[in-house]
Amino acid sequence: MKRRIEPTVSVRSGGSSADAEAERVDELALLRRVAAGDREAFERFYHLYYPRLFSYLFRVIRRVELVEETLNDVMMAVWEGADGFREKSRVSTWVFGIAYRQALKALRRRGRQPSLVSPEGLDEETLGVQDRRLEGRALRLAMSDALEELTPEHRAVVELTYYYGCTYREIGEIVGCPENTVKTRMFHARRRLRGLLAEPASSGGSTTEEDG
DSSP: OOOOOOOOSSSOOOOOHHHHHHHHHHHHHHHHHHHHHHHHHHHHHHHHHHHHHHHHHHHHHHHHHHHHHHHHHHHHHHHHHHOOOOSSSSSSHHHHHHHHHHHHHHHHHHHHOOOOOOTTTTTTTTTHHHHHHHHHHHHHHHHHHHHHSOOOHHHHHHHHHHHHHOOOHHHHHHTTTTTTHHHHHHHHHHHHHHHHSSSSSTOOOOOOOOOO
16 A cells, blocks of 8 residues: 555646536545445545645655655555545545644654745735735745744644635644634734744744644
8 A cells, every 4th residue: 555656647627616526526436435445446546636645745844755655654544544434524625634644743753843835825915914025036935934933733724725725614624623723823823924024034033823
């Protein structure tokens, strides 16, 4: 099960709601077959999720060799736990929940904190960035540095919201907390980011965050 399967399919995007529903049904059908021990279905499922999981894990971990190892741990957990999926959420929510936990576990084993690359989906207006002189690469680098000051829990909420388009309810299912806790984490994360991006680069402000 640790064998790497190179993806040759692209992630579907921009399709109709009917296409999205068909994809969800297909994923569920595959997962049900995986739960029954169907190795061919598991290989197809691995093939389907590899691009999405690699992208997500690389943004969190940023070390290819560790990403590959963690991705295989995720898929091993899918193979072993498929029969425990109760169909109360989307298949993708369940899989990304496993990926989130495995990524944190891998980084903590190595004494590292998750570090996100520049989140292209973050919106300057949404985050209330005050310094309009930060543009292009400078803004992306500043945002990357600011995100690294957040706790892993707060970074996860920001990334899953702005980069992956997850709802607060879905994020709660992924990270294992109530929806209201997700909202609280987003509030503190946005406030912290505003403060960090408003600070001069040399000020090195406090990195303390409120719980949430």
